[in-house]
Amino acid sequence: MIQEIKDFNKRFVEERRFEQYVTSKFPDKKIAIVTCMDTRLIELLPAALGLKNGDVKIIKNAGATIVNPFDSTMRSLLVAVYELGVNEIMVIGHTGCGVQGMDANEMLHLMRERGVPQEHITLMEHCGINLKEWLHGFDDTDAAVRETVDLIARHPLMPPTGVNVQGFVMDSYTGELHSLD
Numbered sequence: 001m002i003q004e005i006k007d008f009n010k011r012f013v014e015e016r017r018f019e020q021y022v023t024s025k026f027p028d029k030k031i032a033i034v035t036c037m038d039t040r041l042i043e044l045l046p047a048a049l050g051l052k053n054g055d056v057k058i059i060k061n062a063g064a065t066i067v068n069p070f071d072s073t074m075r076s077l078l079v080a081v082y083e084l085g086v087n088e089i090m091v092i093g094h095t096g097c098g099v100q101g102m103d104a105n106e107m108l109h110l111m112r113e114r115g116v117p118q119e120h121i122t123l124m125e126h127c128g129i130n131l132k133e134w135l136h137g138f139d140d141t142d143a144a145v146r147e148t149v150d151l152i153a154r155h156p157l158m159p160p161t162g163v164n165v166q167g168f169v170m171d172s173y174t175g176e177l178h179s180l181d
Helices: 002-014 016-023 040-047 072-084 104-113 119-127 139-152
Strands: 032-037 056-061 088-094 164-170 177-179
Touching: 002 016, 032 072, 032 119, 040 088, 040 164, 056 072, 072 139, 072 177, 104 119, 139 164
Parallel strands: 032 056, 032 088, 088 164
Antiparallel strands: 164 177
């Protein structure tokens, strides 16, 4: 499959199809969106929000959540605010998220089944990583989005004023956006 993608990419560049996507690194709408990596949202989310290439910064992760105030999602948001002019942040969870109800014990079991030695898991735990907490999903999408909005808005490195942070849940089928505020 990777070779097919590489072949397509070669044709894409040779045929100069990239030209329709040319834009700058600065988001035209000055918005960053934290959302889930779910495959249903790849085209649905921008289409449902009327976004085109160059409009916003989209940061995707499992569950549209921030599990640590110093993780890469929070770092990306700080870069977006301070380096790229973002002044609004949307956290968009979605219905039917795979992280909802995710079980850390099951994930650890699957890791072992796929060949991760118990010693590696133990080493992580000895390094201070609570794997059961880190790999645990959430029970309530609305609550998870609200917690992430709160973490962003109250982050000690986020400006105390001038950045509007709001939470939403998108219907994974219709694209309808529900505000949590």
